[in-house]
Amino acid sequence: MSKSATRLPEDHYVNEAPFDPKAIEKLTPEQEAVFLASQMQLMWWKFKKHKLAVFCGIFLLLMYLMAAFAEFLAPYNLEAKNSQYIYAPPQSINLFHEGEFVGPFVYDYKKELDLKTFQRVYTEDTTKVIPLSFFCSGDEYNFWGMIPADNHLMCADIQKPIYLLGSDRLGRDLLSRIIYGARISLTIGLIGIMISFVLGIVIGGFAGYYGGWVDLVVQRLIEVIQSLPTLPLWLVLAAIMPANWSPILIYFGITVILGLIDWTGLARAVRSKLLALREEDYVLAARLMGASPARIIGLHLVPGFMSHLIASATITIPTMILGETALSFLGLGLRSPTVSWGVLLNEAQNINVVAITPWLILPVVPVILVILAFNFFGDGLRDAADPYG
């Protein structure tokens, strides 16, 4: 017994040292960090454990950066044509020429006209080496529509065109067009999801908060929209857009169409969550203090499951990207001169393309990769949204 103990009557001893609540269960520094961590930090730790999701997140970030710096990364401008090289097949980058290291280069095309089929036949001319240079000057452009520049990541040294992914029916470089197309294809999903997000939260929020006949009407509406096949619905809405709209208007029209049909799933999730949460005491407290329904929903209820909503929204972005691709492929979505991956695939519409110029279906590769990445990334987010699980 220490000296500082005071002796009380009835033989009770009280230790006068200040009480340390952690004295009984010592926490290691790691445990303490976990207990003190904010929600966001917990989610981040959980997300980091999902290696594939992190990898996909980085990949998506790179894709968006690529879209942002398209002018610089693309070897040519969007509309740069070369009638000398129509339907040129992809070239491969080599490093060694006749056993000698010369740095990255491609071989020149040798062109012949097949007199039976009147097709241009391109072969590699293994005697002519076209070296590649980096950070060079090429086509002039206005970076982000403002800064005039002519720098490109890569171009051919000699005045010869290079088509790493081949060229299309006007001799335009497919690689450049895919890079530019990322701008539309990648943003259309984001804007569409924002529209459906707002619609889902507002409509689902009111249905869940008020219940009763509001809920009944919204439920029926959701049922109706979900009972119509998506693609025909898109088609109907896309057909409504006047043909003389400018590309920008059509772009927004498409995002609105994609968003208008997609919100039902989110609204359902919001509704069922709110139905459960609105009975909580803190909601009653807020209501008694005179908070408006919009404030209660927006400030007190929705933030409670926001992370879940974001995660489930991420998973539906691929549907939107595929939707745009499908609409453009059918010629009801975006049209040239606007370039998206769907518009590029529109060129690959008939079976001759698969047979004769198969590289025109290459824009499907970024589509697949981005959709896969969004799926895994969304999976990781969804797991992380519930860091205690």
Place this chain on the structure above:
Amino acid sequence: MLGYIAKRFTYMIPTLILTSMLVFFLIELPPGDYFESYVNELIAAGETIDPKQIEFLRTEYGFDRPVWERYWIWATGMLVGDFGYSFEYELPVREVIGDRLIFTIIVTFFTIIFTWLIAFPIGIYSATHQYSWGDYGLTFLGLLGLATPNFLLALIMMYLANQWFGTAIGGLMDPEFVDKPFSFAKFLSVMEHLWIPVIVIGTSGTAAMIRRVRANLLDELRKPYVTTARAKGVPEFKGLMKYPFRMSLNFFIADIGSVLPQVISGAEIVAIVLSLETTGPLLIQALQSQDMYLAGSFLMLLAFLTVIGVLISDIALGFLDPRIRLQGGVSR
């Protein structure tokens, strides 16, 4: 049970009425009507038209009446099997649609069967071998199917089928069988062509299906009764199939209804690429030429099929699960 079925039936009615209103609103939305695009087409072709004749056609088809009246005529007409008149084909819509709807149903049916055949074994394997290489690999394969745009897959498969098996390109049967009465040879030809759309449409749905089978089965497998069964020495396969698997089927039956619009939706674009004689190409054409009753009745029929699908799945669930039967509905 009868009361439950009756209740589900009454739920159907407001849904169908709302759907018909929405559909009619949508097909009314584009500016102008069929006659306008028809006149434009004629002018573009260099022909002259008598405006009186167009006016006559307009009155004849009721285009001078107010919108709600036209809706009423259309909606009540459908109740007695009159789906309106197709301007472009100059035939009643029912005759234009007839065969194509049957082919759509055939393709849809086989696609759903295909999806189940693929998704169930994979889902069960993935759930019992969670986090194994097989689980990851198969899930990835499924996702790859989801990520590949259907129309492109259709193109490539069509090309390969032509190269390897010499299947005629496009269509649901060899050209010589079109418009021929039904025969065994025709049936074989349809089968020979059917597998491409079935696989293409099926691949986009399997990933979601695999995921759900896996998730639902995993939920069941974690329950104590599975451990008890194992501890008592029930063989692994029997212990899996007899209770956990059956329990995990609930979601699957609840889903039959919502699978339909997805499959039909996927089928439309594939049908266009493969030029199948299903509803897809017709619908798009009708939309573009503003052949509004054809398009509208089409959408309505598709929606009707879905509502029936949901009804069937609800009734099946009611039979299987007394909890749902007694509470009057499943919350999804």
